[in-house]
Amino acid sequence: MRPTLITTQDIADAQTVIAGRLHRTPIQPSTYLSGQSGARVYLKLELFQKTVSFKPRGVLNRLHHMSPEEKSKGVITLSAGNHAQAVAWAAQQEGISATVIMPANAVQSKVDATRGYGGEVIQTDGNLLEVCQNIQKERGLILVHPFDHPDIIAGQGTVGQEILEDVPDVDLVIAGVGGGGLISGVSAAIKQTNPEARVIGVEPEGAPTMTRSMEKKAPVYLDHVDTVADGLAAPFVGAHNLAHVQTFVDDLVQISDTEIIQAMWLIIERCKVIAEPAAASTVAALLSGKVTLPEGGQVVCILSGGNVDRERLKKMA
DSSP, rough: OOOOOOHHHHHHHHHHHHHHTTTOOEEOOOOOHHHHHHSSEEEEEEEEEEGGGGGGHHHHHHHSSOHHHHHOOOOEEEEEEEEHHHHHHHHHHHTHHHHEEEESOHHHHHHHHHHHHHHHOEEEEHHHHHHHHHHHHHHEEEEOOOOOSHHHHHHHHHHHHHHHHHTOOOOEEEEEEEHHHHHHHHHHHHOOOOOOOEEEEETTTTOHHHHHHHHHHOOBBBBBOOOSSGGGOOOBBBHHHHHHHHHHHEEEEEOOOHHHHHHHHHHHIIOOOOOOOHHHHHHHHHHHHHHOOOOOOOEEEEBBBBOHHHHHHHHHH
């Protein structure tokens, strides 16, 4: 399929789809982060969304555009956790069966939550995509891709649209990058409405999938990823996502796991919310010195989710 760039109308339509079904998450100014950075910093709190991440936005929009026949077949997806929960929850809302392929070492709380939302979880040590595709073919299921689909991207774009509504003269938006669904949608929303605003993507040093894809000018698959930020550990990106990043994203930066963990604890201690490592990556980038900040300008860091349990917190203490 040739990559499709979503429009602001696609995002507006997605807003209509999710209206009344998902939370309109708040944007909270941070006096502490503003003082540390010299900019006016806001946190977009997607960790207050249903299933505790931004993921249901795209999933609900994807399911909305499926035909009754497709819905009757059931859906399947692959995910380390947040998308898994979103698909299970959204499918349950629609009365659709959901099968979710997860890594054998997935965070147990995310596995339990996915099952709790009604999803059938199949864990594997193998290649998630290959296992997913095999089971999809065997059972005749419909794939709800974690990031590489225009409907998913448009749904995630509603995060960017809400940022524009709450901070219309935003100068910089920072978003984490795993497979690229969130930054694809957010950057499309921001840049097509306010081209002067900058959008920066953040990747862990141990999973620079989008950076490598940008270098190759084609989606790449990494044989190995290693990061504490499991929500940013996708070993591949999609063609649609790469096309959006190439078109709308100003820069990509990489940060270490140490910086991510330090930012996570800073957010807990100073901002009083619990962000998972993937979400804390944006604040880590803000404070790393690797992002050029607008002096006195308005910066939004997207806290993409808060699915982290006490055992993981203990290990990162």
